[in-house]
Amino acid sequence: MISLNRTTFLTQMGVSGACSTPSGTGRRQPVVLKVVSMDSNGRAGERSGSVVVENNTVKEIAKPPSPVVEVEPKSTSAAAWAQNAYVEDSAAGTEEQIMTPWSVSVASGYNLLRDPRHNKGLAFTEKERDAHYLRGLLPPTIVAQNLQVKKMLHNIRQYQVPLQKYMAMMDLQERNEKLFYKLLIDHVEELLPVVYTPTVGEACQKYGSIFRQPQGLYISLREKGKILEVLRNWPEKNIQVIVVTDGERILGLGDLGCQGMGIPVGKLSLYTALGGVRPSACLPVTIDVGTNNEELLNDEFYIGLRQKRATGQEYAELIDEFMSAVKQCYGEKLLIQFEDFANHNAFDLLAKYGATHLVFNDDIQGTASVVLAGLISALKFVGGSLADHRFLFLGAGEAGTGIAELIALEISKQTNAPLEETRKKVWLVDSKGLIVGSRKDTLQHFKKPWAHDHKPIKKLIDAVKEIKPTVLIGTSGVGRTFTKEVVETMASINDKPIILSLSNPTSQSECTAEEAYKWSQGRAIFASGSPFDPVKYKGKVFVPGQANNAYIFPGFGLGLIMSGTIRVHDDMLLAASEALASQVSQEDFDRGLIYPPFTNIRKISAHIAASVAAKAYELGLATRLPQPKDLVKYAESCMYSPSYQNYR
Numbered sequence: 001m002i003s004l005n006r007t008t009f010l011t012q013m014g015v016s017g018a019c020s021t022p023s024g025t026g027r028r029q030p031v032v033l034k035v036v037s038m039d040s041n042g043r044a045g046e047r048s049g050s051v052v053v054e055n056n057t058v059k060e061i062a063k064p065p066s067p068v069v070e071v072e073p074k075s076t077s078a079a080a081w082a083q084n085a086y087v088e089d090s091a092a093g094t095e096e097q098i099m100t101p102w103s104v105s106v107a108s109g110y111n112l113l114r115d116p117r118h119n120k121g122l123a124f125t126e127k128e129r130d131a132h133y134l135r136g137l138l139p140p141t142i143v144a145q146n147l148q149v150k151k152m153l154h155n156i157r158q159y160q161v162p163l164q165k166y167m168a169m170m171d172l173q174e175r176n177e178k179l180f181y182k183l184l185i186d187h188v189e190e191l192l193p194v195v196y197t198p199t200v201g202e203a204c205q206k207y208g209s210i211f212r213q214p215q216g217l218y219i220s221l222r223e224k225g226k227i228l229e230v231l232r233n234w235p236e237k238n239i240q241v242i243v244v245t246d247g248e249r250i251l252g253l254g255d256l257g258c259q260g261m262g263i264p265v266g267k268l269s270l271y272t273a274l275g276g277v278r279p280s281a282c283l284p285v286t287i288d289v290g291t292n293n294e295e296l297l298n299d300e301f302y303i304g305l306r307q308k309r310a311t312g313q314e315y316a317e318l319i320d321e322f323m324s325a326v327k328q329c330y331g332e333k334l335l336i337q338f339e340d341f342a343n344h345n346a347f348d349l350l351a352k353y354g355a356t357h358l359v360f361n362d363d364i365q366g367t368a369s370v371v372l373a374g375l376i377s378a379l380k381f382v383g384g385s386l387a388d389h390r391f392l393f394l395g396a397g398e399a400g401t402g403i404a405e406l407i408a409l410e411i412s413k414q415t416n417a418p419l420e421e422t423r424k425k426v427w428l429v430d431s432k433g434l435i436v437g438s439r440k441d442t443l444q445h446f447k448k449p450w451a452h453d454h455k456p457i458k459k460l461i462d463a464v465k466e467i468k469p470t471v472l473i474g475t476s477g478v479g480r481t482f483t484k485e486v487v488e489t490m491a492s493i494n495d496k497p498i499i500l501s502l503s504n505p506t507s508q509s510e511c512t513a514e515e516a517y518k519w520s521q522g523r524a525i526f527a528s529g530s531p532f533d534p535v536k537y538k539g540k541v542f543v544p545g546q547a548n549n550a551y552i553f554p555g556f557g558l559g560l561i562m563s564g565t566i567r568v569h570d571d572m573l574l575a576a577s578e579a580l581a582s583q584v585s586q587e588d589f590d591r592g593l594i595y596p597p598f599t600n601i602r603k604i605s606a607h608i609a610a611s612v613a614a615k616a617y618e619l620g621l622a623t624r625l626p627q628p629k630d631l632v633k634y635a636e637s638c639m640y641s642p643s644y645q646n647y648r
């Protein structure tokens with residue numbers, strides 16, 4: 001039973017007198033509610049229902065249906081949760097803590113149509129139109145969600161320019177969230193390149209010009225000392241995952257400053273679409289410490305701070321305040337995904353906060369896990385074990401050394417050889433040439449483990465001829481660096497050369513799919529970070545795979561969240577790789593694929609989540625007890641559904 005003075009209730013919820021609905025004494029006031037509530041087991045969920053108002057007092061929430069998704073483990077106390085729940089008391093002008101474990105927000109009539117989380121557009125039924133004051137606000141026709149999906153897809157296909165498709169998708173997300181996710185989930189292969197790489201790269205470059213609505217939180221140097229207050233400005237309180245960037249290394253496009261926001265927004269839409277994490281639990285964040293991108297600093301439409309990047313103590317203090325604030329606000333089990341930081345910060349942030357927070361670096365760890373999975377399944381084509389192969393990377397930054405380390409770790413686990421030994425199977429080339437012992441003094445710390453004894457080599461082609469790799473991996477961020485000569489040399493050394501061009505977006509890919517197949521006479525096993533269309537070569541169709549961390553992070557994150565895991569461990573990355581590799585079917589292999597199609601991604605994510613959670617339980621890092629018996633089923637049951645709910 002909820003008893004709250006109606007005026008206070010509506011004011012607190014930011015509902016002005018003008019939009020409040022008639023509320024005679026004892027009259028059931030039909031409004032759509034989003035109730036974040038907690039049951040006696042400490043489980044929270046979103047519900048919809050109506051409220052009963054008596055004598056200007058909200059008396060009850062009428063029979064809310066079961067929670068959409070269980071989001072809090074049993075061990076969380078209602079009081080602990082409540083500490084994180086705040087509303088503005090506009091009358092008093094002060095912040096007031098709600099001491100009951102629920103909060104309610106109301107939308108009806110015109111506001112309901114403007115509320116993307118609950119809006120259904122033309123899909124509102126006759127009954128809902130009556131009950132929620134929508135009569136006359138919509139044309140008479142009523143359509144099913146599937147027809148809305150069909151119409152939106154038709155509209156999006158009319159646009160020839162990818163950025164226009166992107167903007168149409170963003171508009172939809174801001175208008176009707178469930179329809180956005182239904183469309184994205186049902187047509188994931190077609191729309192992933194629109195909301196994610198490559199188009200999201202262009203969107204970030206032009207973010208200032210296309211900016212319409214804030215889609216996440218901007219924390220700039222001006223917010224220093226106030227980050228906790230800034231977090232409370234975000235409308236959602238029960239955040240489970242943050243994707244944060246400082247915009248310094250956006251895909252392979254360099255420093256895009258504050259306009260990097262497109263990346264956390266895009267990654268989190270995949271958390272929901274591919275991994276089933278509730279949208280309301282996702283928070284995109286961009287930390288703005290300036291940019292060294294002169295073009296943006298001189299761009300009149302640039303949306304960020306117009307100053308050079310802060311570094312050193314000033315940078316560290318802002319990040320530290322952010323990390324403390326989010327933990328204080330959202331608790332120990334909040335997952336923080338670092339995304340597209342430059343490598344001079346990324347490794348240090350991961351090391352520093354890995355000990356105190358649930359942090360995951362997608363570029364270092366997620367990429368490593370997805371590539372290892374691809375290599376495990378590529379063994380089907382090339383034979384042998386990982387230990388039988390030699391790996392050469394172009395690019396020795398976050399992605400390159402992250403993947404290298406996970407490969408070495410997996411070989412070490414498989415062979416019981418020490419890591420120092422297994423690392424010797426992996427070679428890396430950076431902008432100055434092959435990483436070798438004689439360069440040790442001048443190398444950044446993350447390159448040092450790869451400085452093997454060898455004479456210096458400047459050019460990739462010479463390194464390929466000398467090392468004779470079976471696997472060539474591009475993580476340089478520089479397009480067309482796998483030249484005809486490089487690919488031909490790989491094909492002369494190997495019957496089936498494995499070539500992965502991981503750099504994003506498409507313009508930065510080390511080679512195209514067509515180049516890889518043509519120059520290797522159709523023998524390459526090829527995958528790329530951004531998608532390429534199938535290639536017809538000598539009468540045969542070759543389907544390239546997409547080696548992108550999008551296969552891993554949504555399921556990985558779901559696994560951490562659903563098990564209440566408090567720290568990430570390398571063994572979880574290995575578990576995720578094996579789970580992904582196990583999802584490649586014989587039919588996929590028959591098509592030459594080393595990754596399963598994205599059309600099955602929700603099922604794949606459930607398997608990844610289950611494996612990650614199982615590892616977390618094994619390592620004693622999971623706090624959701626008891627452990628569910630069937631983790632795959634449990635993962636599936638936790639997943640957000642984009643289907644409309646009925647509002648009574």
Ligand SMILES: NC(=O)C1=CN([C@@H]2O[C@H](COP(=O)(O)OP(=O)(O)OC[C@H]3O[C@@H](n4cnc5c(N)ncnc54)[C@H](OP(=O)(O)O)[C@@H]3O)[C@@H](O)[C@H]2O)C=CC1
Nearest residue numbers: 251252395396397398399430431476477503504529548549
């Ligand atoms: N497919 C996927 O899922 C992912 C793809 N990526 C992509 O990988 C690329 C790199 O990302 P990340 O590792 O984080 O970036 P980093 O900046 O950390 O690393 C880039 C590396 O490439 C080297 N490099 C740059 N130019 C050249 C060149 N001309 N020849 C040889 N080496 C060069 C750099 O050398 P030096 O150290 O000397 O400067 C550095 O070692 C990006 O395009 C990114 O989009 C990243 C994560 C995931």
Ligand SMILES: CC(=O)C(=O)O
Nearest residue numbers: 251340363504548549
């Ligand atoms: C995919 C990704 O995370 C990147 O290119 O940075």
Ligand SMILES: [Mg+2]
Nearest residue numbers: 339340362363
């Ligand atoms: Mg990234």
